[in-house]
Amino acid sequence: MSSITRAVAYLVDLPVEAERNDAVQSFLKQETIFVEISTADGAAGTGYSYTIGTGGTAVLALLRDYLLPRLHGQDARRIDAIWQDLFAATRATAVGAITSLALAAVDTALWDLRGRQTGLPLWIMAGGARDRVPLYDTEVGWLHLTTEELVAGARKAVAQGRRGIKVKIGKPSAVEDAERLTAVRSAVGPDLDLMVDANQSMTAAEAVRRAALLTPVNLLWLEEPLPADDLDGHAHLARSTTIPVAVGESLYSIGQFAQYLRRGAAGVVQADVARIGGITPWLKVAHLAEAHNVAICPHFLMELHVSLAAAVPNGHYLEYIPQLTAITSSPLAVEDGAALVPRTPGLGIDWDRDAIDALRKA
Known part of the structure; x- marks a missing residue:
């Protein structure tokens, strides 16, 4: 069964790897919002989105308070249906950055999960x-x-x-x-x-x-x-x-x-x-x-x-x-x-789980 049984979100702060300034702003840090999704058949996927210094906790709150509870029991294979359901549930705050960043963290986790289930890389x-x-x-x-x-x-x-x-x-x-x-x-x-x-x-x-x-x-x-x-x-x-x-x-x-x-x-x-x-x-x-x-x-x-x-x-x-x-x-x-392109199933990003845990903020 591909029924979703678990969905969690958390925030990791990454320092910038180099000084980055443009005509209107500076890249302060990368607030990286992670979502992890698991299904009844034991499959799991990890997705993420980001900000360049502000708004990360707002995205996290939207996920935890409104979006992730809607995932439980849904068929993880129906990615477009899930996207449309979550978007419809956030019409009061869409179209805009906070909602898009939250949707992206869920959606990328679902694609990662699909790749791991099928053995196929994203590309x-x-x-x-x-x-x-x-x-x-x-x-x-x-x-x-x-x-x-x-x-x-x-x-x-x-x-x-x-x-x-x-x-x-x-x-x-x-x-x-x-x-x-x-x-x-x-x-x-x-x-x-x-x-x-x-x-x-x-x-x-x-x-x-x-x-x-x-x-x-x-x-x-x-x-x-x-x-x-x-x-x-x-x-x-x-x-x-x-x-x-x-x-x-x-x-x-x-x-x-x-x-x-x-x-x-x-x-x-x-x-x-x-x-x-x-x-x-x-x-x-x-x-x-x-x-x-x-x-x-x-x-x-x-x-x-x-x-x-x-x-x-x-x-x-x-x-x-x-x-x-x-x-x-x-x-x-x-x-x-x-x-x-990465050849491994899913998104193909080789996450260092210990490093993520060490930088986790919320």
């Missing part, structure tokens, strides 16, 4: 389009780094075989952004993919201006230039520049992605499993993007997203930001600048 269960995904490096491009540090980090990333590098922008002076990127481009040459991320820091007019200023650097994409709710601004920007506009880490529903894609406001989709509400809606967004001939390059969570980006035909890039080193026993496997 096969979700489609199996390929067995590796090219990596681009964000860790070398944070906004607080000096130009000299950016250049040194870029050269190191190239030496490690990275296919692309992402640099944060949003300096008070647009000229400074341009100078920093020009230095990086000169250091890495014309062929390496170079992306930029403004972290929603600009007005619509400023985004148009900076896109024009940065066009000579030959960017693969311009990420989150405007607040995520400014759909009109993104659509206008996309029409005004040849640089593809990338969005998605701050969108929390399939419908929001659909609006961006219909308007031609997203040249690259960056859905985040935790922020969209789990693997179940992530796959729907990926296939929606595929139907619009748009690539999906997921945000963060490389240890989980490697399987999903490999599973779908339009998975194009994986973002390199390590953040689970302290609570996993084996690192992401990398070969020739690409991340390799």
Whole structure:
């Protein structure tokens, strides 16, 4: 029987593995929300989601007080049915980050459980389009780094075989952004993919201006230039520049992605499993993007997203930001600048249970 008999949630605080600052915020810590689910036939799965410093206890309370009690007795094989039931039970707080993060922790646990029951890894269960995904490096491009540090980090990333590098922008002076990127481009040459991320820091007019200023650097994409709710601004920007506009880490529903894609406001989709509400809606967004001939390059969570980006035909890039080193026993496997999919059943993340217990906060 796949009837759910146990569901628990807890919170683990992870310190950041490197200083990370962008135009609007600093990555304070990773509040990692875990959910463990067991069934009557002895199967078990572990799922998770995260915040970058605030809100973790709110997610935990939503899970413990409202969502997890609804799981008891449900058939763990019916993942979409469970997702819809939990979403319907939270309509007073949806659509939004707290609800999505809670749903994601449950949903990823159910997919992990399914993989362990069937003996299949996630990338096969979700489609199996390929067995590796090219990596681009964000860790070398944070906004607080000096130009000299950016250049040194870029050269190191190239030496490690990275296919692309992402640099944060949003300096008070647009000229400074341009100078920093020009230095990086000169250091890495014309062929390496170079992306930029403004972290929603600009007005619509400023985004148009900076896109024009940065066009000579030959960017693969311009990420989150405007607040995520400014759909009109993104659509206008996309029409005004040849640089593809990338969005998605701050969108929390399939419908929001659909609006961006219909308007031609997203040249690259960056859905985040935790922020969209789990693997179940992530796959729907990926296939929606595929139907619009748009690539999906997921945000963060490389240890989980490697399987999903490999599973779908339009998975194009994986973002390199390590953040689970302290609570996993084996690192992401990398070969020739690409991340390799895990071969073990379920999510394929090798959790260090003792380390998790040592960092558990609630």
